[in-house]
Amino acid sequence: MSPRSLSRWYHEGLPTMRECTAWAPTLDDYSTIAKHLSIMHAWQERFNDGLVPVSYRSYLRALGNGDRGLLQSALHGHAALVRHQTFLVQPTLHRNYEWGFDHTKADIWVTVPGYRTPVRPWLTLVGDNHCRPLLTAQLIHGHPTAETVAACLVEAAVGEHYDNVWIGGLPVSVVFDNAKEHLSRAVEGGLIRLGSLGRPTHTYASWENGKSEKRVDLVQREVFAELPGYTGGGVTREGDLRFVPELDKGCRPPRACCPSPNCSRSSTTIGTAGTPTGLKRSCRAVLR
Numbered sequence: 001m002s003p004r005s006l007s008r009w010y011h012e013g014l015p016t017m018r019e020c021t022a023w024a025p026t027l028d029d030y031s032t033i034a035k036h037l038s039i040m041h042a043w044q045e046r047f048n049d050g051l052v053p054v055s056y057r058s059y060l061r062a063l064g065n066g067d068r069g070l071l072q073s074a075l076h077g078h079a080a081l082v083r084h085q086t087f088l089v090q091p092t093l094h095r096n097y098e099w100g101f102d103h104t105k106a107d108i109w110v111t112v113p114g115y116r117t118p119v120r121p122w123l124t125l126v127g128d129n130h131c132r133p134l135l136t137a138q139l140i141h142g143h144p145t146a147e148t149v150a151a152c153l154v155e156a157a158v159g160e161h162y163d164n165v166w167i168g169g170l171p172v173s174v175v176f177d178n179a180k181e182h183l184s185r186a187v188e189g190g191l192i193r194l195g196s197l198g199r200p201t202h203t204y205a206s207w208e209n210g211k212s213e214k215r216v217d218l219v220q221r222e223v224f225a226e227l228p229g230y231t232g233g234g235v236t237r238e239g240d241l242r243f244v245p246e247l248d249k250g251c252r253p254p255r256a257c258c259p260s261p262n263c264s265r266s267s268t269t270i271g272t273a274g275t276p277t278g279l280k281r282s283c284r285a286v287l288r
Contacts, residue, residue: 031074092129103123126153153191171194
């Protein structure tokens with residue numbers, strides 16, 4: 001307690017019970033903020049009308065502790081919900097409460113037996129959004145289909161021990177974007193049989209599945225960046241990709257991937273997809 005407060009109470013008396021009572025904003029406060037587009041002007045109007053019994057600083061504190069989505073929409077409209085990522089924000093209550101999965105084209109060239117041209121595989125990751133463990137990782141040649149997505153979800157539901165902790169099980173809900181393979185009958189029927197709720201995100205609202213997006217980005221930067229064939233390392237003076245080594249004889253590179261004899265990551269092939277277990281172990285080491 002500061003000397004200034006003691007001096008004020010000595011001359012003006014102790015604060016009344018109304019001033020000491022905790023106050024919370026109502027919808028009328030947000031409506032007034034939307035009318036003025038200013039928190040200060042809204043507080044001044046409602047304070048003069050006797051509707052707000054707290055100081056401006058307490059008013060700001062109460063708004064900060066309230067619904068952030070209501071405050072941002074009152075000040076800036078729907079665009080603020082997107083900018084501040086307050087659209088459909090909800091906490092995950094426990095493990096397996098919410099899963100999220102996403103896939104992307106991996107930033108690495110790999111050689112596939114039977115193919116003369118190296119390819120960029122597709123990476124699919126399934127994770128628990130509560131404590132962030134990686135449940136399964138999959139690399140496939142070609143665009144993911146409903147069957148590959150269903151296989152990833154089944155593998156995640158089977159579960160396994162990781163660092164003496166059991167991860168996996170049946171999720172309460174699964175978040176995914178609006179790709180056609182996610183909205184297929186195979187995935188929908190599988191989720192229904194598991195007793196899980198499928199929650200597709202809104203169109204052009206990738207932040208609703210932001211944890212999965214972040215998980216994929218970390219794997220791209222921290223796992224694939226250490227392998228030969230990584231596409232994100234820039235180019236050499238001659239215009240070749242820096243981390244693409246020489247190919248085997250008879251292996252024809254794609255146009256966008258010219259072989260570089262000076263590659264610092266020497267290997268006889270551009271890379272290998274590796275075993276699912278090894279990929280999963282490497283990804284978990286980054287995401288833990």
